[in-house]
Amino acid sequence: MRLLRKYLWAVAMSLAVATGGHAAPLVEPILHIKPDASGAGRVALTLDACGGRTDTRILSALVENKIPATIFVTGIWLKRNAAAVAIMRAHPELFELENHGGRHIPAVDTPQKIYGIRSAGSPQAVLAEVESGAAALAGTGEPAPKWFRGATAEYSPAAIAMIRKLGFKIAGFSINGDGGSLLGARETTRRIAAAKDGDVIIAHINQPTHAAGEGVVQGLLALKDKGMTFVRLDDADGFGNNGTTD
Ligand SMILES: [Zn+2]
Numbered sequence: 001m002r003l004l005r006k007y008l009w010a011v012a013m014s015l016a017v018a019t020g021g022h023a024a025p026l027v028e029p030i031l032h033i034k035p036d037a038s039g040a041g042r043v044a045l046t047l048d049a050c051g052g053r054t055d056t057r058i059l060s061a062l063v064e065n066k067i068p069a070t071i072f073v074t075g076i077w078l079k080r081n082a083a084a085v086a087i088m089r090a091h092p093e094l095f096e097l098e099n100h101g102g103r104h105i106p107a108v109d110t111p112q113k114i115y116g117i118r119s120a121g122s123p124q125a126v127l128a129e130v131e132s133g134a135a136a137l138a139g140t141g142e143p144a145p146k147w148f149r150g151a152t153a154e155y156s157p158a159a160i161a162m163i164r165k166l167g168f169k170i171a172g173f174s175i176n177g178d179g180g181s182l183l184g185a186r187e188t189t190r191r192i193a194a195a196k197d198g199d200v201i202i203a204h205i206n207q208p209t210h211a212a213g214e215g216v217v218q219g220l221l222a223l224k225d226k227g228m229t230f231v232r233l234d235d236a237d238g239f240g241n242n243g244t245t246d
Contacts, residue, residue, distance in 0.1 A: 026108060026154045029172030029244040031200045033236035040227030041197030044236055045069040045220065046171060047205040049077040050104050050151065054084035055205050055213040063091060067220055070233045072100035072149045072171065075136030077206060085140060096232040099145040099168065102132025107150030107159040114152045115180070126159045130166055147171045147233050153202065160243055170244035171233060177203035177219065178212040185215035192219025195228070200238070 036042040047058065047069055062069055071088065077100075078085060088095040101107070107126050108119035120126045130148055137145050148168035150159070155170070163170055177192045181204035188203070192215070195201055203216045223230075239245055 024157050026114070026156055027160070027242045028154050029160075029170060029240045029242040030174055031172035031238050031240040031244070032174050032198045033200060033231065033233075033238050035198035036229065037197070039229065042229040042231050042236075043195045043198070043223065044200045044231050044233055044238070046149070046173060046200060046202050046233065047071050047216075048100055048149065048202065049073045049081070049206045050100065050204065051076045052080075052206045053208050054081050055208040055210075055216075056084075057208070057213050058203075058205050058216050059084060059087060061217040061220065062094060063087065065221065065224060066094065067224065067230050068094045068096075068232050068235075069230070070096045070098055070147070070171075071205065072098050072147075073137065074100045074104045074151075075102040075132055076104060078136050078140055089142075096234050097137060097142050097145070098147040098149070098171065098233065099130065099133040099137060100149055101129045101151055102136055103129060104151040105129045106152045106154060107148075107163060108154065108156045109159045109162070110156060114154050117152060120159075123158070123162060126162055127166075130163055130168065134168075155242075157242070164243065169233075169238065170240060171200075171238070172240045172242075172244055173200045173202035175199050175201045177201045178210075178216060180204070181207040181210045181212045183212050183215065185211040185218065188212045188215025189218040189222065192216060193222035195219075195223055200233075
């Protein structure tokens with residue numbers, strides 16, 4: 001009996017060491033679009049709508065200045081922001097809606113916390129997050145999404161492979177415009193205004209009370225003044241690392 005218990009304990013310990021030791025590090029993929037070369041350059045603006053409300057400062061500026069954007073929406077955000085969705089749908093030439101997951105749960109198939117958010121934690125939960133996000137978009141009558149971006153934009157390599165198998169490209173970025181919407185207006189403006197030909201910018205459109213939103217608007221206007229063109233992910237040749245687009 002005692003021997004058996006000792007044996008089981010040894011097996012349990014070796015399993016714990018094996019899974020702990022083999023947990024692959026998370027990746028934060030980079031995405032670029034094909035540079036324009038001939039003109040003043042082009043960038044792709046991607047905005048996450050994780051949950052919460054809508055930053056109408058940004059939404060109005062996009063409409064008024066005819067700046068196209070790819071909006072990554074969650075099922076949670078879609079439910080609570082019908083007015084903003086209606087504005088986006090009224091301007092199909094500007095807005096492309098893509099999949100940010102059903103419940104804003106990081107697409108990581110092992111249990112852990114990323115920026116304080118609990119990961120999906122299993123392959124099944126990653127699948128559920130991706131598929132429920134796509135279903136929520138389909139439910140609003142939007143075209144089927146082609147791109148996925150997980151909450152926190154960090155992934156386990158196994159999750160990336162699963163999401164690719166489902167047919168989605170994974171949207172990394174090359175410029176972190178607003179630091180999760182936590183940066184000040186001035187620093188956000190500086191980061192976005194510094195975008196170069198071929199860059200993919202990430203920022204947030206769901207934090208109307210944060211100073212970063214004002215910086216997003218100012219940074220975009222600075223790019224527009226320089227003659228930079230904006231393209232949506234659907235209209236650009238996006239290429240990412242870590243197997244996210246190929
Ligand atoms: Zn998010």
